Amino acid sequence: MVRSEPFLFKVFPLLREKVPWIPLLTNIPTPVERLTNLENYFKLKQGQIYIKRDDKNHHIYGGNKLRKFEFLFANTLKRKKKKAIVTYGGIGTHHGLASIIVCRNFNPPINCDLFLYKQPLTKQVQQSLLLFKYFGARMHLGKKDIGTFVKTLFFWIFHRKYDFILPGGTPVFGRGTPLGTVGFIEAVLELKEQIDKSLIPEPDMIFVAGGTIGTAAGLTAGCKLLGLKTKVYAVAVYKHFLANSSNLTRNANKALKYLQKRDNSFPRIKISQDDFELIEGYLGSGYGHQTLKGQKAVNTVFNLEGKEKGFYLETTYTGKAMAAMFDFLGKEENKSKIVLFWNSYNSNDLDMYLKETNYDYKKLPKKFHKFFEKASFQLEN
């Protein structure tokens, strides 16, 4: 279902004229489902485990990006009147893939340039590369993350019809629009309605992967805004300089301030570091590196639940977040908790599009061929 307007505008009507928004999600509200096999696996006492099926929030590409894009792309197209976007991420970026799919589906489609830096190779990374090209992105290869970010900035400065959608749709060190984060305040309003309808008890905690940390920041702000007891457990899956508590606090408060400025009746709340948990120790040796714990969580959840319910996790984000949740639920003192796992990774089948690429990587710009010719995949501890 496509919404005619977000919950945010129903609850705070003054925001309707002041906050840009366009409908992009095609299957909303996303279901919350109970994972009883996983509950049995952990021998929970009164505890319960749920999953928020954001993996299916769009008919082509689900996951956490489009919630942000409903606000971000509205800003790009309606407010700034830009005609194209440039964005940035690792060579397997889900943010980049979601961006090009959205750009392709506007009528008329808009251009999308992707600046990509190197990350460990996996099959999913290769698939993303093929799909970037298939959906029509212009691909630029950089080396390391910071250098590639600077290249993206230069491109943007010299191409004025382009809007720069920041990495992950999140402000960088406090700079940039908080509209992506607002998308996840909206997501908590959706969850609250599901709690009110008794589709899920109010969770004690939400486990979610934290990269640029916009998703976790929006969820944290949303939970506090609605007075939920739910605490967000953000599992860091990117380097500490970005995925840290100060950044989460700053992003959450920037989004709240944005809304408070536009509506005097919007509650004057503020996020502090006591409002969430930032969990480190699951990154492995770096962004995108597969870990044994992450892979084990991916496999276990798929066998117990995903196979039947039609979702799978991956090893860069959701697998690591799930690994942290596994360790948490393994502890005796947590066996009575109501835990919600926020599934931020697409689970629609992209095979149909991949088949149409004929897996022909030679159609990609030459610089990218090496990611197919020299591929070897390794797991680390």
Ligand SMILES: Cc1ncc(COP(=O)(O)O)c(C=O)c1O
């Ligand atoms: C599947 C998945 N989960 C979680 C995240 C993290 O979201 P955020 O960057 O808002 O922390 C990403 C970001 O790319 C992602 O692709």
